[in-house]
Amino acid sequence: MAISVRDVAAAASVSVGTVSNVLNHPEKVSPATVERVLAVISELGFVRNDAARQLRAGRSRSIGMVVLDASNPFFAAVARGAESRAEEDRLSVLLGNSDDDVVREDSYLELFREQRVRGVLITPASHAAEKLARLQEAGIPVVLVDHEISESEFCSVSVDDVEGGYLAASHLLEQGRRRLCFVGGSSSIAQVAHRLEGARRAVATVDDATLEVIEMPALTVLNGRAAGEVIVGREPDQRPDAIFAANDLLAVGLLQGLTIFSTLRVPQDIALIGYDDIDFASATVVPLSSIRQPAETIGHTAVELLLKSIEDPDGDYERRVRFRPELVVRQSTVG
Numbered sequence: 001m002a003i004s005v006r007d008v009a010a011a012a013s014v015s016v017g018t019v020s021n022v023l024n025h026p027e028k029v030s031p032a033t034v035e036r037v038l039a040v041i042s043e044l045g046f047v048r049n050d051a052a053r054q055l056r057a058g059r060s061r062s063i064g065m066v067v068l069d070a071s072n073p074f075f076a077a078v079a080r081g082a083e084s085r086a087e088e089d090r091l092s093v094l095l096g097n098s099d100d101d102v103v104r105e106d107s108y109l110e111l112f113r114e115q116r117v118r119g120v121l122i123t124p125a126s127h128a129a130e131k132l133a134r135l136q137e138a139g140i141p142v143v144l145v146d147h148e149i150s151e152s153e154f155c156s157v158s159v160d161d162v163e164g165g166y167l168a169a170s171h172l173l174e175q176g177r178r179r180l181c182f183v184g185g186s187s188s189i190a191q192v193a194h195r196l197e198g199a200r201r202a203v204a205t206v207d208d209a210t211l212e213v214i215e216m217p218a219l220t221v222l223n224g225r226a227a228g229e230v231i232v233g234r235e236p237d238q239r240p241d242a243i244f245a246a247n248d249l250l251a252v253g254l255l256q257g258l259t260i261f262s263t264l265r266v267p268q269d270i271a272l273i274g275y276d277d278i279d280f281a282s283a284t285v286v287p288l289s290s291i292r293q294p295a296e297t298i299g300h301t302a303v304e305l306l307l308k309s310i311e312d313p314d315g316d317y318e319r320r321v322r323f324r325p326e327l328v329v330r331q332s333t334v335g
Contacts, residue, residue, distance in 0.1 A: 003046040012040040062092045063306065064112030065121040066105055067145070068189075069219070070097035072249060073278040074295050075123070078145060081299025082121060089307065091118065098125045100189070100218070109135060119306040121145050121299075126188070129154075141309040145302045146293075147190055148320065155309055155319045157302045161191050164291040164325035165198025168244045168273050171289070171327055173206050175334065177242035177271055181212040183227045183254060184246030185219045192219075192246045195275060199244055212240060216250070224250035228257015232264060241270060242333075248274035248281045251288050255332070259285070271333040277326075287330035294323055 009016045014037060021028045022037040029037075040046075063086055067075040083093045094117065096108035105125045112120055119141040122132070129149050132142045136154075144156035172180055182199050184192040196213065203211040214230070216223040224245060231239055231254075245251035251274030258264050258272070266272050266286045274281060277292035301321055308317050 003044045005046075008037065008040050008044060008046050011044060012037045060116050060118065061090065062094050062115060062117045063119055063121060063303065064094050064096065064108065064115070064117040065145075066096045066098050066108050066123065068098060068100050068123050068125060070095065072219070072247070072276075073280065074247070074276040074293065077278075077295035078299040078302075081296030081301075082303050083299075084296070085300040085303035091303075093121075093303075100125045102126045106131070113138060113140065116140075119143065119310055121302050121306060123147050124149075141306055141313070143302050143306045143309070146298060148322075153319075155305045157298050157305060157321045157323075159293045159298070159323045159325050161194035161325070162198040162201070164275060164293075165195035165200075165244070166202045167198070167325060167327045168195070168275065168291050169199035169202035169211070170205075171329065171333060172242040172244065172271055172273060173202060173209055175242070175267075175271055178206070178209045179212075179240045179242070180209060181214060181231070181240035181243045182246070183214045183216060183224065183243055183250055185216055185223075187215070189219075195244075195246055219247045219250055221249050221253040221256070224253020224255075225257040226253070228254040229261055231270075232258060232262040239270065243270060243272045245272065245274045248276045248278045248288065248290055250274065251290070251332075252280060252284060255284055255286060255288065267331065267333050267335050273333055277328050281328075282330065284332075286332050286335065289330045289333040290328050292326040292328050298323065 005016050005019050009019045019037055022034050026034050065082060069075055079095055086093050098105035102125050121143050123145045129152055136142055142154055144154050146158055148156045148158050180203060182196050187193045200211060203209045214227050216227055243254055245254055251272060254272060258266055258270060264270060273289040275291045277290040281288040281290045
């Protein structure tokens with residue numbers, strides 16, 4: 001049976017209110033009484049129900065966070081940055097993985113509402129403006145992570161993915177590649193659509209360059225390998241001479257598909273660049289060129305922005321923070 005505050009009070013011969021003060025406002029209690037109550041707490045093994053206390057107060061010390069794919073090292077790094085900043089204010093981060101599924105996303109948002117979290121960080125799986133607006137109307141501020149919703153009042157922290165796509169394709173074109181291929185997921189994913197838009201802009205600047213698009217069901221290593229096998233199975237003159245993968249997981253799978261199932265060489269036969277610059281990118285058999293996003297800084301900044309919106313909703317601060325991506329060149333494009 002769990003030990004209650006009343007049990008502690010009875011054993012220490014004090015009131016329940018005194019025990020509460022020892023736990024929450026020890027300066028209001030004499031040192032001798034504090035020492036006696038703490039000794040009883042230790043002896044009985046009492047553990048305070050902090051969650052219940054926070055709910056009674058109307059606010060928790062937690063932040064809800066929903067990411068598209070928790071297995072992606074990029075989102076893991078974003079969450080790590082968020083946790084680091086939240087810890088500075090003695091807050092915890094409750095992490096939910098929507099797996100790019102709107103139903104799962106909705107269930108997490110409802111859970112966070114029930115838990116009365118301080119606020120929500122989210123990379124939405126869909127056009128979620130309406131439901132996120134309802135969350136804010138309920139007193140739970142929202143910050144979009146690695147995403148923006150145009151013409152909205154939501155705070156956001158993102159990277160200029162159009163510029164990132166332009167950097168990736170321009171780099172391939174500068175290496176003399178002309179038959180480019182973009183391998184990504186559904187265009188309903190804003191990040192994918194923006195990276196493709198940037199690549200198209202770059203290709204449009206070179207008269208004899210082309211850009212093929214291969215859409216995969218998900219941005220995973222296995223889907224990247226499957227795309228690689230499809231490309232390997234083509235006649236040589238039907239293959240691209242450069243591939244821009246929408247993220248590094250796809251790029252890792254593509255590298256496997258191109259080199260394991262054929263004698264194709266990367267980059268001599270096909271150059272390959274990814275996106276995110278996860279730790280694995282530099283550790284592959286052929287180190288991958290990539291577009292770097294400051295993942296941990298994104299998470300850290302998102303919590304910083306959320307705290308500002310909680311403390312001063314109408315304050316004078318930048319509500320949309322956008323970082324610039326960085327080209328990281330390795331052997332997969334210039335070896």
